[in-house]
Every structure is written in structure tokens, then in C-alpha cells.
Amino acid sequence: MTTTRGILDGYRVIDCSIAQAGPFAAQRLGDLGADVIKVEPTGGEWQRFAAAGGAKGNRINVSFLSLNRNKRSLAVDLKSEGGREVVRELIAGADVFLQNYRPGVAARLGLDYESLREINPAIVYVSISGYGEDGPYRDRPGQDMLLQAMTGSMLSGGRDGEPPRAAGLFLADGITASTAFEGVLAALLHRERTGEGQHVSVNMLDALTTLQMQELSVFTAGHVPQTRGAEPNAHVYIRAPYGVFATSDHYIALAFADLETLGRVFDEPELLGLDPEEHGWTHRDELFALVEKHLKKRTTKEWLELLLAEGVWVGPVYGYAQLVDDPQVRHNGTFVDYDHPTEGRVKTPGFPYRFGRTPARIDRGAPLVGEHSSEILAELGVDAERTAELFASGAVAETRA
Numbered sequence: 001m002t003t004t005r006g007i008l009d010g011y012r013v014i015d016c017s018i019a020q021a022g023p024f025a026a027q028r029l030g031d032l033g034a035d036v037i038k039v040e041p042t043g044g045e046w047q048r049f050a051a052a053g054g055a056k057g058n059r060i061n062v063s064f065l066s067l068n069r070n071k072r073s074l075a076v077d078l079k080s081e082g083g084r085e086v087v088r089e090l091i092a093g094a095d096v097f098l099q100n101y102r103p104g105v106a107a108r109l110g111l112d113y114e115s116l117r118e119i120n121p122a123i124v125y126v127s128i129s130g131y132g133e134d135g136p137y138r139d140r141p142g143q144d145m146l147l148q149a150m151t152g153s154m155l156s157g158g159r160d161g162e163p164p165r166a167a168g169l170f171l172a173d174g175i176t177a178s179t180a181f182e183g184v185l186a187a188l189l190h191r192e193r194t195g196e197g198q199h200v201s202v203n204m205l206d207a208l209t210t211l212q213m214q215e216l217s218v219f220t221a222g223h224v225p226q227t228r229g230a231e232p233n234a235h236v237y238i239r240a241p242y243g244v245f246a247t248s249d250h251y252i253a254l255a256f257a258d259l260e261t262l263g264r265v266f267d268e269p270e271l272l273g274l275d276p277e278e279h280g281w282t283h284r285d286e287l288f289a290l291v292e293k294h295l296k297k298r299t300t301k302e303w304l305e306l307l308l309a310e311g312v313w314v315g316p317v318y319g320y321a322q323l324v325d326d327p328q329v330r331h332n333g334t335f336v337d338y339d340h341p342t343e344g345r346v347k348t349p350g351f352p353y354r355f356g357r358t359p360a361r362i363d364r365g366a367p368l369v370g371e372h373s374s375e376i377l378a379e380l381g382v383d384a385e386r387t388a389e390l391f392a393s394g395a396v397a398e399t400r401a
Helices: 021-031 062-067 081-092 113-119 144-150 171-194 204-211 213-220 259-266 276-282 284-295 300-309 320-324 327-332 373-379 384-393
Strands: 012-016 035-040 071-076 096-099 124-129 198-203 243-246 251-254 314-316 335-340 344-349
Touching (some): 012 021, 012 081, 021 035, 021 062, 021 071, 021 096, 021 171, 035 081, 062 344, 081 384, 113 124, 144 204, 171 198, 204 213, 243 284, 251 284, 251 300, 259 276, 259 284, 276 284, 373 384
Parallel strands (some): 035 071, 124 198
Antiparallel strands (some): 243 251, 335 344
């Protein structure tokens, strides 16, 4: 284990979240040095049994592995008084509590903000929901693709008349996790200044909507309609040519290309002398089709070399295999490798930030269910007799590595 001090060393986070948004936010806190205790059911959190892509792993599937590093696991039955009492004892010495229960569940368990601040007034309490803590949609399922569809982003690209297409990543979950992470850091800074804890509410609907700050402002303040064209322009509010174009062997991404430059490179008189700020808006479909006609004449590699030399904003369209092996990605150290006690050598995305003095780190991989239950109980001062009673009653469970 590294001796480098993390920014959040000394802070304790109680993670009662499931699936992706909550666990990812808590993992980010753990990457910065916080002691993150994942409180999960005695049978294990739901994500342990839902492996994306069928990547089941040895004892921990890859989905769970990817979202729960730098955490310790305490397996408790929150339906039992013994289990709830253990969590309340944890709260008394914690800095952050994070949950994404369905609305009303936290209150039924006695784990709502009002209950926990009586135990610890300085607690930073973070609740994550799909649509908000209240309101007409509070009980709707907060699933990633459903939020992408509702927040309008699917209709900002692609062809008119064709079905909208979801992003190829869990976009709503990812931005909600980052929003919750930001909220925790801001609330901790406030607490450092004032001593006050507070309730931080984050929902997927608002997180993904506000991510579209520019686009929605163009619609609401600029009064420009969201209109797709006949060609698959990558964004309704950006002038052509802008999007992904077919080459003779694959695809290439082209952004904000100067029409005069393209006309010269393509030897295409129709592009010469055009004003991109005028024609790029009024003839988007025609420009897209004309540019793609020329790009189909050469390979992606040939176009990259030629167009980059001309200063055109252009790039490759990668799959994951090409991304992982890209020289800039290797240079940045975007992926990290570490040894996991049950899953072996693991390679995953690392950290999206760099700190000169307090680098993010991996101290441990994702835990087994309740792997640290005895350790955490001992830290709470629970004696051997009570520990044995908790295990015997099923209020707390443990799995050996």
C-alpha cells in the first residue's frame, strides 16, 4: 500500500448505493484517499450479479470490479435492528453518507437525512435519484437510457425520420456520478469553513439536462429549433461539415472544417469561395453529402495524414481495442494496472485528474461481500461477543478472501 497522502485521507464515506451512479461517485472519493465503506446486503449488492457483456470474472464480476475499487465491504441486513444499529454507529464517526434508494426507502430504514443528522450534525448526506426526491415522476425508474431519451440529447444528432440512437456509454449514470462527486467536495469545503453538514440532492434528470447547457440555451434563449436533417450530421446546432464520414475502408470524424481548405484538398470547385458561416447552416445536408463523396475515395489513414497536415480538425473513429493501444492514451497513463487477490491482474480506466502533490491511487480492488465486516466492527469497538451475535443472527455477514 502506498504511503502517499491522498486529498481525502482521514475522511470516511458510507456508501449505501447500488448500480452505477452512486458506486462510481463513491469510488472517485476512494481514489482520492477517503475510507469508503460499502454497506451492502448480506447476499451482496445487485451489481454483483449483473455482469455487463457477460464478463463474470472469478469471484467478482467485472461490472462490480470496475465501480467498487478502494472500498471496504460491510455486509449487513438493514431489515434487522442489529444491522441498522451497526450502520448508525458508523454514521456517528463518518463524514459522508451516500445513498440512491428509491424515494421513501431511506426514511423507512431510519437512514434519511433528518434521522442521521441527529446522530451526526456534521454529516454530508448525498441522495441520488432518477427524477428528484419528490414531484410527479419521483417513483419512475431512473434508468440511463430512459433519461437520455427524455432529456432530448438523442434528437440532437442523426437523420430526420430515423430512430434516435442512445449514446454508446451510460451517459446519464456517468454525469450523475460526477455531479454527486462535485457535490460532496463542495459540501465538505463548506463544512471545513463553517462546521455545518448538509443534505446534497442529485438527480439524473437535472444532471443530464444541465450538461446540455449550450444546446438548451440555444433553444430556450436563442429560439433556434432542434431540427435534424436528411444526412447524419453529428449535431443539430453545429454547422456542416460536422460528423462521422465513411472513407474507403472505415470512418473518420471531421469537425468545423474550413470549406476553402477542403475544396483545395479535394479539388472540388463547389466548395471554393463558400462562406462556412452561411452555407454551413443553410446547406448542411448538401455539404455533408459532398464531403463524404470525396472522403470515400481514400483510406482513413491516408486522410488523417493529409488533412492533419492541412490543419483540418480531424480524428480517427476508434473501437475500444484501438483506444487502449493509442500512443497518447499510453503516454497519459489513462489506464491503470493492479493486482487483485481473486481476479488477478486487472487493467481498467484510471483517474480523470492529476494532482502534483496528492495523486489519486488504488489501494485495494473491489471487495468480496462483507470482506471487511470483522475489521470494521473492531474499529467501531464492537467486542467479540457482540460480533459473534451479529454474525449468528445474520444481521452482519462476512466472506473470506
